[in-house]
Amino acid sequence: MKIVFIGSGNVATHLAMAAKKAGHHILQIYSHSAENARCLAKKVDALYSDNISQINPSADIYIFSVKDDALSQVLAEMPETEGIWIHTAGSIPMNIFQPYQDRYGVLYPLQTFSKEREIDFGKIPLFIEANDSKVCEQLQEFACGLSPIVRYIESEKRRYMHLAAVFACNFVNHMYATAAQLLEKNQIPFDVLLPLIDETAAKVHQLHPREAQTGPAIRFDEQVMNRHIDLIDDALTRELYRLISQSIHKYSSRQ
Numbered sequence: 142m143k144i145v146f147i148g149s150g151n152v153a154t155h156l157a158m159a160a161k162k163a164g165h166h167i168l169q170i171y172s173h174s175a176e177n178a179r180c181l182a183k184k185v186d187a188l189y190s191d192n193i194s195q196i197n198p199s200a201d202i203y204i205f206s207v208k209d210d211a212l213s214q215v216l217a218e219m220p221e222t223e224g225i226w227i228h229t230a231g232s233i234p235m236n237i238f239q240p241y242q243d244r245y246g247v248l249y250p251l252q253t254f255s256k257e258r259e260i261d262f263g264k265i266p267l268f269i270e271a272n273d274s275k276v277c278e279q280l281q282e283f284a285c286g287l288s289p290i291v292r293y294i295e296s297e298k299r300r301y302m303h304l305a306a307v308f309a310c311n312f313v314n315h316m317y318a319t320a321a322q323l324l325e326k327n328q329i330p331f332d333v334l335l336p337l338i339d340e341t342a343a344k345v346h347q348l349h350p351r352e353a354q355t356g357p358a359i360r361f362d363e364q365v366m367n368r369h370i371d372l373i374d375d376a377l378t379r380e381l382y383r384l385i386s387q388s389i390h391k392y393s394s395r396q
Contacts, residue, residue: 149181
């Protein structure tokens with residue numbers, strides 16, 4: 142298939158490279174940043190542009206992978222094209238395309254992406270949605286060439302999946318960053334936590350998260366928690382500690 146990418150960020154980068162590896166022809170990369178577009182285009186042997194009016198109109202698929210709050214504006218500026226329009230966002234409904242295009246859908250890869258880190262795309266679950274059966278068939282074929290894990294899911298359920306992913310990934314990583322900051326202030330390397338982090342993640346492959354939970358908040362050990370709070374300089378981090386501890390205790394008490 143001939144593909145144009147609108148966007149050049151983390152998701153677009155990995156998806157474009159996976160599509161090229163699967164044998165697809167990446168015609169063009171568009172980004173409002175010419176340098177970002179050029180860098181990704183070089184990786185996938187494509188043309189690039191920072192002028193949306195110059196987007197190639199003859200692709201089979203147009204993949205919109207831009208910031209959620211920028212998508213509406215990008216769609217309003219898009220020239221008429223052939224091909225299917227799809228976006229990669231977890232929280233945006235499919236029908237955002239309805240005023241602009243007759244054939245459209247969603248390809249949502251449920252994974253965290255960083256440009257500088259390689260990832261095996263074949264292990265990523267891809268969640269698709271399409272506005273008609275023919276588009277669904279084409280999108281299914283495209284997705285299955287990227288990963289064997291392809292499922293159909295409607296926009297409403299995808300919103301909840303994205304919310305869950307924010308808790309399971311983005312918030313967890315912020316906890317890593319907070320822990321790293323506490324350690325750095327006391328000249329302790331972050332890698333002392335890596336075995337703990339690895340085991341915490343490994344446990345939920347075998348146990349339900351509620352069964353894997355440990356720590357002072359479950360038993361609401363106030364002496365330990367208060368000593369921890371006394372060690373925290375930042376008011377926001379202290380409040381975060383309190384709120385998460387309360388949430389853990391309340392959740393565990395319901396079981």
